[in-house]
Amino acid sequence: MTVPQRLSIATLGVSDLVASTAFYESLGWVKSGSSMDTITFFQMEGSVFGLYERHALADDAEVSSEGYGFRGVTFALNVDSEAGVDEVFAAWVAAGAAAQVQPHKAFWGGYSSYVADPDGHLWEIAYNPYAEFGPDGRLVLAPPAD
Numbered sequence: 001m002t003v004p005q006r007l008s009i010a011t012l013g014v015s016d017l018v019a020s021t022a023f024y025e026s027l028g029w030v031k032s033g034s035s036m037d038t039i040t041f042f043q044m045e046g047s048v049f050g051l052y053e054r055h056a057l058a059d060d061a062e063v064s065s066e067g068y069g070f071r072g073v074t075f076a077l078n079v080d081s082e083a084g085v086d087e088v089f090a091a092w093v094a095a096g097a098a099a100q101v102q103p104h105k106a107f108w109g110g111y112s113s114y115v116a117d118p119d120g121h122l123w124e125i126a127y128n129p130y131a132e133f134g135p136d137g138r139l140v141l142a143p144p145a146d
Helices: 017-027 056-063 083-095
Strands: 011-015 039-043 048-051 074-077 099-106 110-117 122-127
Touching: 011 056, 017 048, 039 074, 056 099, 056 110, 074 083, 083 099, 083 110, 083 122
Parallel strands: 011 048, 074 122
Antiparallel strands: 039 048, 099 110, 110 122
8 A cells, every 4th residue: 555645634732722723713714613622623725724732632642742842843834925925924923923033035945934823833934936836725846856
């Protein structure tokens, strides 16, 4: 069997589910009808984004819920222009995200910034001139080189 190359659901462990849900809703994201009192789902373009109490998510994975600082992972929200990065960055900060890295020309040729949600989860907001969006809104990268 070949393992499917996809990310179906990304779930963040959060300290306050109600507050975190309100934060993401303030960005204009719409909570899925599949959400429950204990978990929030947002239907994304091609995947699902979830919020779950940090301790409960750790229990589910049978690991400790302790640990702070850099988690070794970031999420990226790509937009279609440099101006879009500036606008989305400002919207996140206005909603209560912490500005980590101001929008700037990135070393890799794009335009990038970073924010942290109320639990410190890092989101890169970026414009990648080497990628485009398909008709379904998903980011499309160049095919593998031969």
